[in-house]
Amino acid sequence: MSASGSNRSSSSDRRHPTAPAVVETRYGTSMKFTIPSDHAAGQEVQNRIMAEVKKFKYNSDSQFAIKLALEEGIVNAIKHGNKHDPNKTVYIEALVGPGQAEVIIEDEGPGFTRTEVPDPTEPENLEKCSGRGILLIEAYMTSVEWSNNGRRMHMVKRND
């Protein structure tokens, strides 16, 4: 997948999602979106990507996994990354093919260090109301990598 940033919207049209760039490639369907820090816009992107996942007939467990990871990843970017700032956008890139689905989600927030996020499954954290999104993404996806100081998440789910 190409480096992010090239598809970012200018500040003038940040309040509206940019028209997604959808391209059929030999590896599958490539999609790029830049959306405002808004949950409805995030939901639209999720639906577009899931439509491709369904088109390639991923099994029920893989579809469940990808939907959950998209939900958690996009919500994290909007809420914890951009902190709902209307002047910040979330960049999402997906390549969905018959063999695997690959998704990049990048926010414009301060970033974070994965190893510093408390483990929500520890007994002392079990009754806390937050902190489970990342755990679920990592449990359900085949691989997850963080870069750009935690602002950029690259996750892959194999269709097997």
Place this chain on the structure above:
Amino acid sequence: MSEQRPPVAVTQEKDIRVVEFTNNKILDEANIADIGARLQTLIEESEHPRLLLDFTTVDHLSSAALGMLINVNNRIKQRNGQLRLTNIKSQIFEVFRITKLDRLFRIYPTRAEALVSFEQ
């Protein structure tokens, strides 16, 4: 994005409030906040609330929904009440298992088993 219909349907079995979710997804924040507020009302109605949450309809649920359920559990415990969960589909149960919340909540395979589990 609030729903036209209420996000939960509540029935009563003796003094136990049985709550079913009307949407197959418990994902978006507005929906979760709405469910949380309705459960809070049920909790406040009783000195020792007894709630049974029936997940029959639920196909998707997010970490934000888990947070809301933990909050509900904490509030019920504060009032010396009881909370049970039932009819959780295997894919959703896996979410509870991964987060180890299957250890925090009392989860039963059927509604009948959950109902008899309430302590007098």
